[in-house]
Amino acid sequence: MAEPVRLAPRGSDFARLAHKINEAGLLDRRPVYYAVRGALVAAAYAGGWALFAWVGDSWLQLLVAAVLAVVFTQVGFLAHDLGHRQVFRSRRTSDIVGLLVGNLGIGLGWGWWNTKHNKHHANPNHEDHDPDVSPAVIVWSEDQVANSRGLPRFIAKRQAFWFFPLLTLEAWHLHVASVKALLKPGSRHRRTEAVLLLTHFALYFGAVFAVLPFGKAVLFLIVHQGIFGIYLGCSFAPNHKGMPVLTAADKLDFLRKQVLTSRNVRGGLVTDVALGQLNYQIEHHLFPNMPAPNLRKAQPIVRQYCEEIGVSYLETGLFSSYGQALRHLHEVGAALR
Structure with missing residues (x-):
């Protein structure tokens, strides 16, 4: 088991970096960018469903399902930015648009997801506080393996091989978790969220089963939700999986907690x-409300600053990031083999 990380708190390190970022104007809103991006995503969403209606009763609908899965993920990315208030300064406006994009657009519970994601940002890769590394089916640390029982323990033996197949269920998991969260009291917009979620599911399943016979409809759902889940998982997995998993014994200041548990992926416009x-x-975790197009501009500033203060800054290729994540999962389950 790895030794806990013990570093003295040095909050001033982040303050100096934040000053550099502010001076560069990288926290300023980008309304034109998000107006164009939002319009393109909305057009793709409407176009995808128009294509579905035009193709009709055909096996070509499986290709349409794949296209719509990509579009749904892009809608999810926009919902993510809205949740961090990268688009609008106002929380109320962010919530209104986020509810429409998340709950109504793709069947993702806005309130539940925001709460979960904010906990992740507060304590990334912390096995006690980050819900993204909670031992549900996949286990992320040797301690979690030792305490696992039932299905997680069975999966853990070969979880590196199970990882991508399990992602086909990720979208379904998000839908179910969104509904379950609304059954618990305390949600800020519980009634609104419930109405929008039910409307999404009624329109979604109604359209699929109205246009396609039962067998093709079921296959459409499997392909669409399966690729949607894989795409989501493949987008988020490179960020933290395979990076250090923190425990209560690890004492890190904000900057180090965010940088040392995160990984950047190299690439150009397509990536x-x-x-x-x-x-x-890394830049997103340090400045979660920074508009997405400014993250690329912030990268050289953050990377150089981390080099100056001696903090490890990891950037790798996309496939290398998957390799690191899978090797970590395989090593974690070694005790059970």
């Missing part, structure tokens, strides 16, 4: 679009 610009994960 940026494909990953929703979350490939600049």
Whole structure:
């Protein structure tokens, strides 16, 4: 088991970096960018469903399902930016648009997801506080393996091989978790969220089963939701999986906690679009409300600053990031083999 990381808190390190970022104007809103991006995503969403209606009862609908899965993921990326208030300064406006994009657009519970994601940002890769590394089916640390039982313990033996197949269920998991969250009291927009989610599911399943016979409809759902889940998982997995998993024994200041648990993915415009610009994960975690197009500009500033203060800054290729994540999962399950 790895030794805990013990570093003295040095909050002033982040303050100096934040001053550099502010001076560069990289926290300023980008309304034109988000207006164009939002219009393109909305057009793709409407166009995808128009294509579905035009193709009709045909096996070509499986290709349409794949196209719509890509579009749904891009809608999810936009919802992510809205949740961090990268688009609008106002929380109320962000919530209104986020509810429409998340709940109504793709069946993702806005309130539940925001709460979960904010916990992740507060304590990334912390096995006690980050819900993204909670031992549900996949286990992320040797301690979690030791305490696992049932299905997680069975999966853990070969979880590196199970990882991508399990991602086909990720979209379904998000839908179910969104509904379950609304069954618990305390949601800020519980009634609104419930109405929008039910409307999404009624329109979604109604359209699929109205246009396609039962067998093709079921296959459409499997392909669409399966690719949607894989795309989401493949977009988020490179960011933290395979990076250090923290425990209560690890004492890190804010900057180190965010940088040492995050990984950037190299690439150009295609990578940026494909990953929703979350490939600049280090910069995103340091400045979560920074508009997405500014993350690329912030990267050289952050990287140079980390070099100056001696903080490890990891950037790798996309496939290398998957390799690191899978090797970590395989090593974690070694005790069970």
